[in-house]
Amino acid sequence: MEYKTNSKYPISHIIGFFLSLLLTFAAVFVALEAQLSFTIVMWIIGSLAVLQAGLQLFMFMHVTEGEDGKTNIINMAYSAFVAIVIVAGSVWVLTSGHAAH
Amino acid sequence: MSANVNTSLPLEYQTEQSRLNILGFWIFLGAEIVLFATLFAVYGVLGERYANGPTPNDIFKLKDVMIETLLLLTSSFTCGLAVFEMRRHRLKGLLTWLIVTLLLGIGFLFVEINEFIHYVHEGATMQTSAFLSSFFVLLGTHGAHVTFGIIWAVMIIIQLIQRGLTPVTARKTFIISLYWHFLDVVWIFIFTFVYLKGMVG
Amino acid sequence: MDIKWNEILITGDPLILGSQIAIVLTVIAIVGGLTYFKKWGWLWREWLTTVDHKKIGIMYILSGVLMFFRGGIDGLLMKAQTARPEMNFLDAQHYNEIFTTHGVIMILFMAMPFLIGLMNVVVPLQIGARDVAFPQLNALSFWLFFSGAMLFNISFVVGGSPDAGWTSYFPLAGKEFSPGVGNNYYAIALQIAGLGTLMTGINFIVTILKMRTKGMTLIKMPMFTWTTLITSIIIVAAFPIFTVALALMTFDRLYGTHFFTLSSGGSDMLWANLFWLWGHPEVYIVILPAFGIFSEVIATFSRKSLFGYKSMVVSIVGIALLSLLVWVHHFFTMDAGPAVNSVFSITTMLIAVPTGVKIFNWLFTMRKGRIKFTTAMLWALGFIPNFVIGGVTGVMLGMAAADYQYHNTLFLVAHFHYVLIPGVVFAVFAGLYYWWPKMFGFMLNEKLGKYHFWLFVIGFNITFMPMFFLGLQGAVRRAYTYSAESGFAPLFLVSAIGSIILALGFAVFCYNIYWSFRYAKRNVSSDPWDARTLEWATASPVQFYNFAVLPEVKEIDAFWHMKKRNSGLVLKEEEIQEIHMPSNSGLPFYMAVVFGITGFFLVFEWHMAAAVAAIGIVIGLIIRSFDYDDGYHVPVEEIKNIESKWRKVEGGVKHHVG
Numbered sequence: 001m002e003y004k005t006n007s008k009y010p011i012s013h014i015i016g017f018f019l020s021l022l023l024t025f026a027a028v029f030v031a032l033e034a035q036l037s038f039t040i041v042m043w044i045i046g047s048l049a050v051l052q053a054g055l056q057l058f059m060f061m062h063v064t065e066g067e068d069g070k071t072n073i074i075n076m077a078y079s080a081f082v083a084i085v086i087v088a089g090s091v092w093v094l095t096s097g098h099a100a101h
Numbered sequence: 102m103s104a105n106v107n108t109s110l111p112l113e114y115q116t117e118q119s120r121l122n123i124l125g126f127w128i129f130l131g132a133e134i135v136l137f138a139t140l141f142a143v144y145g146v147l148g149e150r151y152a153n154g155p156t157p158n159d160i161f162k163l164k165d166v167m168i169e170t171l172l173l174l175t176s177s178f179t180c181g182l183a184v185f186e187m188r189r190h191r192l193k194g195l196l197t198w199l200i201v202t203l204l205l206g207i208g209f210l211f212v213e214i215n216e217f218i219h220y221v222h223e224g225a226t227m228q229t230s231a232f233l234s235s236f237f238v239l240l241g242t243h244g245a246h247v248t249f250g251i252i253w254a255v256m257i258i259i260q261l262i263q264r265g266l267t268p269v270t271a272r273k274t275f276i277i278s279l280y281w282h283f284l285d286v287v288w289i290f291i292f293t294f295v296y297l298k299g300m301v302g
Numbered sequence: 303m304d305i306k307w308n309e310i311l312i313t314g315d316p317l318i319l320g321s322q323i324a325i326v327l328t329v330i331a332i333v334g335g336l337t338y339f340k341k342w343g344w345l346w347r348e349w350l351t352t353v354d355h356k357k358i359g360i361m362y363i364l365s366g367v368l369m370f371f372r373g374g375i376d377g378l379l380m381k382a383q384t385a386r387p388e389m390n391f392l393d394a395q396h397y398n399e400i401f402t403t404h405g406v407i408m409i410l411f412m413a414m415p416f417l418i419g420l421m422n423v424v425v426p427l428q429i430g431a432r433d434v435a436f437p438q439l440n441a442l443s444f445w446l447f448f449s450g451a452m453l454f455n456i457s458f459v460v461g462g463s464p465d466a467g468w469t470s471y472f473p474l475a476g477k478e479f480s481p482g483v484g485n486n487y488y489a490i491a492l493q494i495a496g497l498g499t500l501m502t503g504i505n506f507i508v509t510i511l512k513m514r515t516k517g518m519t520l521i522k523m524p525m526f527t528w529t530t531l532i533t534s535i536i537i538v539a540a541f542p543i544f545t546v547a548l549a550l551m552t553f554d555r556l557y558g559t560h561f562f563t564l565s566s567g568g569s570d571m572l573w574a575n576l577f578w579l580w581g582h583p584e585v586y587i588v589i590l591p592a593f594g595i596f597s598e599v600i601a602t603f604s605r606k607s608l609f610g611y612k613s614m615v616v617s618i619v620g621i622a623l624l625s626l627l628v629w630v631h632h633f634f635t636m637d638a639g640p641a642v643n644s645v646f647s648i649t650t651m652l653i654a655v656p657t658g659v660k661i662f663n664w665l666f667t668m669r670k671g672r673i674k675f676t677t678a679m680l681w682a683l684g685f686i687p688n689f690v691i692g693g694v695t696g697v698m699l700g701m702a703a704a705d706y707q708y709h710n711t712l713f714l715v716a717h718f719h720y721v722l723i724p725g726v727v728f729a730v731f732a733g734l735y736y737w738w739p740k741m742f743g744f745m746l747n748e749k750l751g752k753y754h755f756w757l758f759v760i761g762f763n764i765t766f767m768p769m770f771f772l773g774l775q776g777a778v779r780r781a782y783t784y785s786a787e788s789g790f791a792p793l794f795l796v797s798a799i800g801s802i803i804l805a806l807g808f809a810v811f812c813y814n815i816y817w818s819f820r821y822a823k824r825n826v827s828s829d830p831w832d833a834r835t836l837e838w839a840t841a842s843p844v845q846f847y848n849f850a851v852l853p854e855v856k857e858i859d860a861f862w863h864m865k866k867r868n869s870g871l872v873l874k875e876e877e878i879q880e881i882h883m884p885s886n887s888g889l890p891f892y893m894a895v896v897f898g899i900t901g902f903f904l905v906f907e908w909h910m911a912a913a914v915a916a917i918g919i920v921i922g923l924i925i926r927s928f929d930y931d932d933g934y935h936v937p938v939e940e941i942k943n944i945e946s947k948w949r950k951v952e953g954g955v956k957h958h959v960g
Contacts, residue, residue, distance in 0.1 A: 068511075068512075071511060078535070078539070078622075079539070081623070082539045082626060085626050085627065086543065086579060089579075089627075089629075090572075090575050090576075090579070092642065093575060093630055093638050093642055094569060094571060094572060094575055094638070096638060096639055096641065096642060097637070097638045097639015097640070097641060097642055
């Protein structure tokens with residue numbers, strides 16, 4: 001039920017912004033400069049993307065705020081579950097086994 | 102319904118109808134997550150089917166992508182500042198940051214459209230291959246959302262000027278701020294799983 | 303694309319010519335009737351611009367009846383064609399079109415509006431609310447659905463019907479193999495209707511989460527409200543997938559992209575994958591509210607609370623997760639390899655568990671209950687054995703290895719009719735007989751209802767039971783005819799005879815509506831079944847503001863306990879306050895018209911015209927954005943008047959039939 005209204009400076013926004021920039025450039029570095037295998041790169045930059053999405057949700061969109069904070073969390077978690085099922089499921093079903101050939 | 106006003110809350114949460122609208126919009130964002138996830142799934146399946154056409158490495162340009170990313174990321178930040186100002190009841194600050202946000206959004210669209218025109222000139226069109234079909238439709242859907250957001254935000258800026266900060270205009274501003282941040286979230290995934298992935302290999 | 307103007311109207315087929323004449327005559331009759339009785343203003347004020355959830359619900363139900371008729375005619379035509387071997391009643395093309403429209407219409411334009419209609423009428427009443435969270439959006443949902451349904455339905459007289467099956471698999475549904483406009487109708491009309499459904503989902507989630515009356519915690523909600531909540535959640539999770547799939551289909555057909563094509567790297571099976579990612583949850587979207595209806599009906603007429611309420615809640619919440627994890631069982635034969643097929647076989651077995659739990663809950667609810675055999679209860683009783691046949695054959699189909707035998711045969715067709723007719727259609731009938739007095743203030747005739755029930759259930763079994771055996775003998779689905787040597791003829795004939803009995807049952811239902819409108823007693827009580835939930839605590843038909851004073855809830859089956867304790871039933875005049883209500887709006891209707899026109903132009907690939915019409919959509923959104931209408935207030939005096947009328951009448955809230 002907490003709302004951020006009274007602070008004088010938008011501290012959480014500024015921190016969020018700089019962290020986002022940091023994560024973005026880190027991802028570029030890992031993808032293009034660091035000499036890692038494709039799979040490892042994808043895992044690292046994928047995780048960085050999820051982290052950054054979380055930053056937006058919590059530091060910019062204040063997902064937990066208000067009387068429906070819990071509902072929003074459940075909603076986002078369920079949407080993420082559905083998203084993972086759709087993406088991972090489709091790719092698995094259509095590119096593995098006999099379908100790949 | 103409208104009688105139920107709680108003035109201890111921020112403006113945008115004060116009426117019952119506003120709280121309903123904000124929750125409804127969050128649920129709509131849940132639907133948007135599924136929509137974009139489906140487009141990502143399609144890209145995941147088709148993204149390496151080049152049909153002898155160009156590959157990501159042939160066409161993607163890091164410079165354009167970085168400009169787009171920074172513009173949209175910054176616009177998400179300024180949009181947050183706009184809501185921050187709104188919570189301090191500063192209409193002027195709110196309008197200033199909203200307009201900055203819009204200009205950054207327009208800048209993003211400008212670069213993105215140029216990027217697409219460039220691709221088409223290189224012979225990489227939506228009809229060339231399954232990779233490019235899924236690329237253009239995923240990116241195009243995001244771009245269409247940004248365009249829609251800009252038109253919508255202009256409507257809200259007009260209403261803010263006409264009516265000032267009221268529980269209703271504050272709620273509308275808050276909802277478009279959620280939308281705008283969400284578009285940045287989608288872009289993070291496009292940036293990672295389309296552009297960076299395409300340029301790794 | 304060049305349009306051949308002389309080919310827009312389908313000509314040459316006597317059946318279609320007959321329909322065209324019938325359509326023109328019906329339109330003339332409606333327009334003439336409205337003008338003669340001076341009802342245009344009434345139609346506009348009371349229906350086209352309404353935002354009242356009860357009226358919107360009734361319009362949904364009316365559309366459902368209409369579409370049941372249309373889809374039913376398609377079904378009868380198919381049965382006529384296959385009644386004897388090598389018949390020439392319909393040609394192959396016409397048969398293709400008819401099984402396609404039959405499927406689409408029955409699922410999306412019959413089952414969906416019936417259930418969403420009942421949800422609209424009942425859910426706000428069950429949770430003690432005055433309307434849904436977004437009344438105008440609710441109207442928009444209905445009108446977009448209606449717009450999509452009408453656009454789809456004109457296809458058979460204007461331009462040609464879709465003919466690639468209700469699943470519209472690629473590559474058949476692609477431009478290469480289906481160059482006509484028929485499949486454009488499919489992609490675009492379903493898109494428009496689907497938008498409406500998505501909005502309904504969002505609307506009901508917010509309504510149920512935020513607008514429950516005082517004391518009604520989630521765990522005290524009536525079961526129909528629970529199933530509506532979970533259905534709405536699945537709608538929001540699944541419909542965007544369909545939105546994307548249809549949009550990609552539109553791109554492939556209209557703009558030459560390569561999502562599902564055979565050439566340039568497209569993947570035809572990607573369509574099947576996306577279709578069923580939506581399509582399987584869609585099965586649960588239609589079946590869950592039906593389960594909710596049976597729960598209400600069985601509890602009411604067994605005069606007991608629902609057995610295992612909590613296990614019921616857990617099992618429907620489980621379905622919200624599991625329903626998204628089984629889609630591949632619709633295309634095991636694509637052969638994605640043993641790993642994929644095994645996983646989806648197992649998830650399919652798993653999802654049978656929560657459904658089984660529910661069946662036992664209903665049986666135990668009836669155990670030692672004083673069962674009243676009303677028509678509504680008969681439908682619920684008929685549902686259980688018939689649905690179990692559907693469920694068990696589903697488990698057979700869910701075993702990947704065995705599925706290779708059943709796939710694409712009439713066995714499958716029989717299976718899903720045994721799921722969807724008892725599961726959804728019986729539920730809709732149960733719900734209609736049960737809630738009819740709440741909607742209209744008079745009851746459907748119980749005697750006619752029983753004729754309806756027996757004809758329908760017997761006809762249904764005679765129609766579809768033979769199809770299991772035909773399928774096992776190798777009769778494939780979607781084939782317009784078969785040879786005499788195949789030996790299929792006797793069972794096909796039995797099935798065709800069954801379909802006539804089935805149709806007779808539906809005819810009795812229609813006659814029942816007519817008879818009851820004319821002759822049924824109007825002085826029924828507001829609680830004729832001695833029911834248990836809050837919708838029965840107010841007048842029949844329900845006054846536009848639902849409740850003079852919002853009721854307070856202390857336990858499950860709140861109204862039942864209020865009657866038992868004889869508390870909270872009498873209206874205290876000093877508690878009445880002004881009620882805030884939303885204003886009517888013509889905007890949803892306008893939006894539906896513009897969407898319909900835009901869609902029509904897109905179907906015929908007139909891109910400029912579509913773009914111009916789409917400006918109308920943007921204008922509608924802008925008007926909405928600048929709309930600050932905050933509704934109106936109902937004065938206390940008016941409420942007192944309305945309440946005193948129905949509360950004085952014999953058969954007020956405390957009295958009931960039998």
